[in-house]
Amino acid sequence: xxxxxxxxxxxxxxxxxxxxxxxxxxxxxxxxxxxxxIYSEKDRVSAAEGIVGISKHxxxxxxxxxxxTYDGLTGPSPNGAxxxxxxxxxxxPSGSGSYDTQPGRTPLDDTFKDTRFAADASLGRPIGRxxxxxxxxxxxxxxxxxxxxxxxxxxxxxxxxxxxxxLSGAYSRDAVKPxxxxxxxxxxxxxxxxxxxxxxxxxxxxxxxxxxxxxxxDAVVSINQVVDRSTIVRLNYSYxxxxxxxxxxxxxxxxxxxASSPTPGAPDSYIYEKRPTGRNKQAVYGEVRRYLGGxxxxxxxxxxxxxxxxxxxxxxxxxxxxxxxxxxxxxxxxWYSQSAADFHRYFTIKGEPLPENxxxxxxxxKFDALTLGMEYSLPFNSVSRLRLTGEYYTQMGDTSxxxxxxxxRQYDLFPKLKAFMFRVxxxxxx
Amino acid sequence: xxxxxxxxxxxxxxxxIAAASVSGCASMGVKVWERDILAKPQMQMDAQAIDRSMDxxxxxxxxxxxxxxxxxxxxxxCN
Numbered sequence: 001x002x003x004x005x006x007x008x009x010x011x012x013x014x015x016x017x018x019x020x021x022x023x024x025x026x027x028x029x030x031x032x033x034x035x036x037x038i039y040s041e042k043d044r045v046s047a048a049e050g051i052v053g054i055s056k057h058x059x060x061x062x063x064x065x066x067x068x069t070y071d072g073l074t075g076p077s078p079n080g081a082x083x084x085x086x087x088x089x090x091x092x093p094s095g096s097g098s099y100d101t102q103p104g105r106t107p108l109d110d111t112f113k114d115t116r117f118a119a120d121a122s123l124g125r126p127i128g129r130x131x132x133x134x135x136x137x138x139x140x141x142x143x144x145x146x147x148x149x150x151x152x153x154x155x156x157x158x159x160x161x162x163x164x165x166x167l168s169g170a171y172s173r174d175a176v177k178p179x180x181x182x183x184x185x186x187x188x189x190x191x192x193x194x195x196x197x198x199x200x201x202x203x204x205x206x207x208x209x210x211x212x213x214x215x216x217x218d219a220v221v222s223i224n225q226v227v228d229r230s231t232i233v234r235l236n237y238s239y240x241x242x243x244x245x246x247x248x249x250x251x252x253x254x255x256x257x258x259a260s261s262p263t264p265g266a267p268d269s270y271i272y273e274k275r276p277t278g279r280n281k282q283a284v285y286g287e288v289r290r291y292l293g294g295x296x297x298x299x300x301x302x303x304x305x306x307x308x309x310x311x312x313x314x315x316x317x318x319x320x321x322x323x324x325x326x327x328x329x330x331x332x333x334x335w336y337s338q339s340a341a342d343f344h345r346y347f348t349i350k351g352e353p354l355p356e357n358x359x360x361x362x363x364x365x366k367f368d369a370l371t372l373g374m375e376y377s378l379p380f381n382s383v384s385r386l387r388l389t390g391e392y393y394t395q396m397g398d399t400s401x402x403x404x405x406x407x408x409r410q411y412d413l414f415p416k417l418k419a420f421m422f423r424v425x426x427x428x429x430x
Numbered sequence: 431x432x433x434x435x436x437x438x439x440x441x442x443x444x445x446x447i448a449a450a451s452v453s454g455c456a457s458m459g460v461k462v463w464e465r466d467i468l469a470k471p472q473m474q475m476d477a478q479a480i481d482r483s484m485d486x487x488x489x490x491x492x493x494x495x496x497x498x499x500x501x502x503x504x505x506x507x508c509n
Contacts, residue, residue, distance in 0.1 A: 230468075281496065387478075393492075
């Protein structure tokens with residue numbers, strides 16, 4: 001076990017803070033950390049994710065960080081279509097086969113099954129007494145998605161190391177290869193063909209083939225400030241520019257009968273969604289942590305906005321109650337509220353001109369979300385610690401939006417999402 | 431249009447606050463020998479980096495927002 005001087009610890013910690021997705025861990029010692037997460041939505045998606053990370057000091061004051069992630073996902077997920085009074089039949093993403101949705105139920109695509117493997121590595125090093133630089137890369141792969149990227153960051157201490165400013169940037173190149181080929185945006189979903197290839201062909205963004213690319217550039221500017229002996233604050237600004245294929249190839253919209261038809265609001269057909277090919281996301285983030293007689297309170301707030309029209313507020317409160325025997329409990333409350341993207345709609349109406357972009361994805365709808373959680377932390381010995389966490393997450397949207405008409409008025413167009421999360425984490429210094 | 435203009439003003443305001451913060455920071459803080467509490471493990475903001483990244487992954491795949499604490503970019507087909 002190598003102990004380093006405390007100043008260097010602080011620099012390392014702040015560097016890791018700035019490089020948000022970096023594998024460098026803010027440890028003052030060499031450390032191995034692992035975590036297993038089970039996520040389960042009521043009647044919908046279940047997921048399991050495991051992460052193993054290691055941070056190790058090397059010769060020449062280098063700090064190496066490595067992290068491996070594996071996750072598996074299964075279970076039905078909303079496809080974007082509206083409920084109906086009749087049985088609805090949808091073509092599976094592969095193009096062959098179909099699935100049915102019973103009357104009055106939210107259409108769920110039950111073909112979702114995916115595994116993801118990701119690796120992150122980073123290397124950090126002090127340059128002189130007051131500056132720290134780091135660089136890293138990541139790659140991840142799923143059966144229909146892959147990503148490769150790299151990042152770099154720099155931090156500088158000021159004012160007797162009470163202030164640290166930082167700048168970091170990242171670039172990521174992602175490739176989407178949807179099952180059954182890339183659907184033509186806003187085209188009508190065809191009945192299953194059995195040969196699995198009716199989605200293939202030229203999309204209207206002109207790329208052609210079965211895959212599309214997405215480029216993402218990120219930048220984060222940060223200030224960390226020691227306020228007094230018991231308080232530290234952080235202020236971040238982040239910018240992210242995405243370009244390329246940003247559409248979800250598996251999401252659709254219902255085209256419903258108009259108000260003058262004999263069955264107003266009933267589905268006539270389904271079309272594939274379409275999103276813009278560019279997105280600029282910005283966020284400001286503030287966090288304050290204060291020591292209160294042996295316990296710790298952490299308050300964080302984020303304001304997010306983008307050029308798709310989404311605005312959101314996120315507030316987190318953690319309170320770590322420390323017992324004298326080294327055990328701790330930490331209640332957590334998170335509140336989230338977002339507005340809808342400009343091109344979000346719950347359905348389109350037959351006979352009306354198609355919009356330039358359209359999605360019925362509930363993740364781009366207006367909704368609020370609440371997380372309630374509790375963590376129990378217990379030491380095994382002086383160098384290792386176990387953390388057990390349970391959280392409940394729920395989303396509440398507009399179940400009966402004003403634009404609903406006809407039979408759509410009697411259904412939940414934003415069914416409440418309820419999910420449970422359980423996490424087991426283990427940390428060991430060496 | 432109104433929201434875009436608000437966002438621009440908010441960016442400008444934040445830059446102003448950031449600039450003011452840096453100059454104001456010079457008078458804040460503690461001496462080296464007063465860092466006993468700040469050095470405690472529970473005062474390290476990134477002590478649970480892996481847990482926070484797992485949470486961010488969940489929220490990134492269920493909500494329209496990302497970033498703020500760190501990068502908000504790609505790497506996952508979940509959104």
